[in-house]
Amino acid sequence: xxxxxxxxxxxxxxxxxxxxxxxxxxxxxxxxxxxxxxxxxxxxxxxxxxxxxxxxxxxxxxxxxxxxxxxxxxxxxxxxxxxxxxxxxxxxxxxxxxxxxxxxxxxxxxxxxxxxxxxxxxxxxxxxxxxxxxxxxxxxxxxxxxxxxxxxxxxxxxxxxxxxxxxxxxxxxxxxxxxxxxxxxxxxxxxxxxxxxxxxxxxxxxxxxxxxxxxxxxxxxxx
Amino acid sequence: xxxxxxxxxxxxxxxxxxxxxxxxxxxxxxxxxxxxxxxxxxxxxxxxxxxxxxxxxxxxxxxxxxxxxxxxxxxxxxxxxxxxxxxxxxxxxxxxxxxxxxxxxxxxxxxxxxxxxxxxxxxxxxxxxxxxxxxxxxxxxxxxxxxxxxxxxxxxxxxxxxxxxxxxxxxxxxxxxxxxxxxxxxxxxxxxxxxxxxxxxxxxxxxxxxxxxxxxxxxxxxxxxxxxxxxxxxxxxxxxxxxxxxxxxxxxxxxxxxxxxxxxxxxxxxxxxxxxxxxxxxxxxxxxxxxxxxxxxxxxxxxxxxxxxxxxxxxxxxxxxxxxxxxxxxxxxxxxxxxxxxxxxxxxxxxxxxxxxxxxxxxxxxxxxxxxxxxxxxxxxxxxxxxxxxxxxxxxxxxxxxxxxxxxxxxxxxxxxxxxxxxxxxxxxxxxxxxxxxxxxxxxxxxxxxxxxxxxxxxxxxxxxxxxxxxxxxxxxxxxxxxxxxxxxxxxxxxxxxxxxxxxxxxxxxxxxxxxxxxxxxxxxxxxxxxxxxxxxxxxxxxxxxxxxxxxxxxxxxxxxxxxxxxxxxxxxxxxxxxxxxxxxxxxxxxxxxxxxxxxxxxxxxxxxxxxxxxxxxxxxxxxxxxxxxxxx
Numbered sequence: 054x055x056x057x058x059x060x061x062x063x064x065x066x067x068x069x070x071x072x073x074x075x076x077x078x079x080x081x082x083x084x085x086x087x088x089x090x091x092x093x094x095x096x097x098x099x100x101x102x103x104x105x106x107x108x109x110x111x112x113x114x115x116x117x118x119x120x121x122x123x124x125x126x127x128x129x130x131x132x133x134x135x136x137x138x139x140x141x142x143x144x145x146x147x148x149x150x151x152x153x154x155x156x157x158x159x160x161x162x163x164x165x166x167x168x169x170x171x172x173x174x175x176x177x178x179x180x181x182x183x184x185x186x187x188x189x190x191x192x193x194x195x196x197x198x199x200x201x202x203x204x205x206x207x208x209x210x211x212x213x214x215x216x217x218x219x220x221x222x223x224x225x226x227x228x229x230x231x232x233x234x235x236x237x238x239x240x241x242x243x244x245x246x247x248x249x250x251x252x253x254x255x256x257x258x259x260x261x262x263x264x265x266x267x268x269x270x271x272x273x274x275x276x
Numbered sequence: 277x278x279x280x281x282x283x284x285x286x287x288x289x290x291x292x293x294x295x296x297x298x299x300x301x302x303x304x305x306x307x308x309x310x311x312x313x314x315x316x317x318x319x320x321x322x323x324x325x326x327x328x329x330x331x332x333x334x335x336x337x338x339x340x341x342x343x344x345x346x347x348x349x350x351x352x353x354x355x356x357x358x359x360x361x362x363x364x365x366x367x368x369x370x371x372x373x374x375x376x377x378x379x380x381x382x383x384x385x386x387x388x389x390x391x392x393x394x395x396x397x398x399x400x401x402x403x404x405x406x407x408x409x410x411x412x413x414x415x416x417x418x419x420x421x422x423x424x425x426x427x428x429x430x431x432x433x434x435x436x437x438x439x440x441x442x443x444x445x446x447x448x449x450x451x452x453x454x455x456x457x458x459x460x461x462x463x464x465x466x467x468x469x470x471x472x473x474x475x476x477x478x479x480x481x482x483x484x485x486x487x488x489x490x491x492x493x494x495x496x497x498x499x500x501x502x503x504x505x506x507x508x509x510x511x512x513x514x515x516x517x518x519x520x521x522x523x524x525x526x527x528x529x530x531x532x533x534x535x536x537x538x539x540x541x542x543x544x545x546x547x548x549x550x551x552x553x554x555x556x557x558x559x560x561x562x563x564x565x566x567x568x569x570x571x572x573x574x575x576x577x578x579x580x581x582x583x584x585x586x587x588x589x590x591x592x593x594x595x596x597x598x599x600x601x602x603x604x605x606x607x608x609x610x611x612x613x614x615x616x617x618x619x620x621x622x623x624x625x626x627x628x629x630x631x632x633x634x635x636x637x638x639x640x641x642x643x644x645x646x647x648x649x650x651x652x653x654x655x656x657x658x659x660x661x662x663x664x665x666x667x668x669x670x671x672x673x674x675x676x677x678x679x680x681x682x683x684x685x686x687x688x689x690x691x692x693x694x695x696x697x698x699x700x701x702x703x704x705x706x707x708x709x710x711x712x713x714x715x716x717x718x719x720x721x722x723x724x725x726x727x728x729x730x731x732x733x734x735x736x737x738x739x740x741x742x743x744x745x746x747x748x749x750x751x752x753x754x755x756x757x758x759x760x761x762x763x764x765x766x767x768x769x770x771x772x773x774x775x776x777x778x779x780x781x782x783x784x785x786x787x788x789x790x791x792x793x794x795x796x797x798x799x800x801x802x803x804x805x806x807x808x809x810x811x812x813x814x815x816x817x818x819x820x821x822x823x824x825x826x827x828x829x830x831x832x833x834x835x836x837x838x839x840x841x842x843x844x845x846x847x848x849x850x851x852x853x854x855x856x857x858x859x860x861x862x863x864x865x866x867x868x869x870x871x872x873x874x875x876x877x878x879x880x881x882x883x884x885x886x887x888x889x890x891x892x893x894x895x896x897x898x899x900x901x902x903x904x905x906x907x908x909x
Contacts, residue, residue, distance in 0.1 A: 096488050100661055104690065104751045108444055108650035109280075123690035123748055130687055 074128035284643025289475030293640035319343035340529035352428030394435035422448035423496030452642030465603035473609035487659030509539035825873035
């Protein structure tokens, strides 16, 4: 696949053909990626595709180099990050990822819509308690008070959430192994199961991330 | 050949430099006055001539209304951005300026946009380089602060075009510095470049790996630099004068310029001395004196230099690194000469910074390295490749005035993103896209980059069209947008309205306006070319004199040739194209017979079995020979 970036006869850059990021590097569509190898391949391809090498070439080649090299950079950026890589693969598999970004939250706020966000069941209790504490913190701030005990308590919650956030990544790695085994030989049914589990996990993880962000903001504004 | 010579230019807030690679080492090209630094000062003299650099500095004091400095602060900026600058800097906007228009600065009776003023500086650097090489220079790499946004980059590129330079690449200043550093050190590791200049601050963190210079994160403040320190000192002096003498000089341009000069000298001296005495003779005859200790100075500037801390922390965070992961901190920019700044850097990164490089020159030297890489490389730059990032996230405005980020900051460039749009009502033919740059969530808090109007969408039911819009940030950090309606496959027409900056038509017309200067450039180029041609002919004649053909000339002929030779030697270094040309033609004419004789002997040697080459006829001075010219075509 990689060979298609260059002319087989003269070695010069060719216009990009639409390929997915895995194929761009000549990798199978698997989630366990040797990031050391990925980096080496990235550097090697950069040395051949970067626009700096085509500064004196004809404008058509300059354009191809710019397109190829942006594709390379986009692909590298996506594949080197475990979460982005997983999300990308899920999208390739036809999954629409739930938009949990901060932009979406702000948008919902600005338009007055209520953003649908399902609290993961295993977090219900924690989230409930945390929201109470955050509300208390806001009230206190309004009244000009400052309760160090409360802040300490929220800080503890934050740490536990951060630990959870990390743990979810390890859990995700477990699904990667399952997925990669199923890529070549697995039944469609089994693959869908793993896929849905990963999607659920990513949503939970995003939820925890947003919580951590909100808590951090609340703590920063009250100290 | 020499037309391909690419120079590296550091277009700085305070000083500008031009450099090139001499063999394996980058070197700065000095100006006619022998100085490596060209102050970024532009003035209009009494004859309406543009004066640049050291020669322009005296006008800052004598005729402040016809001179300008620190123009870089206004590049790619709008009227509403510069209210703070206007309070602190003596920029005079053109009186007929409208909001929403590109800024125009009044110099005497003329008004110029910031890119035009920058172009005057670039033109001077170009000239310095041409004088040095004795050959035209038309291609350059120009550096910009890493934290420059799209509009500021575009404005810099426009300045290059107006100056008659093809800007092959805009390189981020700290990254350029790292190239000069890396060329020297050739070591792998993580390097932080702390670049605190006259008007801008940048921090870049790079991974150096077998010749690859990969920027991991960058941050900064395009309005933070030595200028801010100067302004604090000026403010104190003006307050003192008002207090002591009851004299408000803040509106007196000449007085402020005089004080500015004095406090800059004081600031520089305080980097090496524990205390200095300010002693300023004011234009109204008064005298301002004050002692400043280093301690007082350091206290005063603390708030300014503290502003560099947050960008450094953010860059480290974005890179996912802690200070102890940094193998070396490289200092760039004149403001890093201040001991207090060095102490701050040392404290922040927990290591002594690398100070071997000349902080004023290293950016230009790095630009020269990049120029060589773009020109095909040399032995020294072999394997060197720069992978830079975009400093700011690129976003588009979506419903509710929110920014939807599509390319995140610190993404390696070139980088791209594709978005899909559709229509809201039946038969809708246009879709508007508002592109923003910045990290904030609300569109109004981000920098408006441009409004793109997609036109000519084929009439369809609402929601049917599927318009693919591709956003691509190129290796210069400049955005390109293209669009295609996917159902019809039709390339959509895009009309771009840059929020700040010149349209292509405006740049074109400025290039035409600058024709006067271009004529001057053309004249200089002719002189240089003719001078070179003269050199080639004289050298060829020297060879001809050693050939047997010379002996076949009559003594009259020899005498006549010597006379013509002497005449050409006299004018060849003069700044007068016509007389050099005349002398060349005369010598060409006069050596016609010599050339013929040499040709004959070459032919007869060839007949005797020697090759033409051995007979050395190639260098014969022949009428109208094209040898010298070929270099410039």
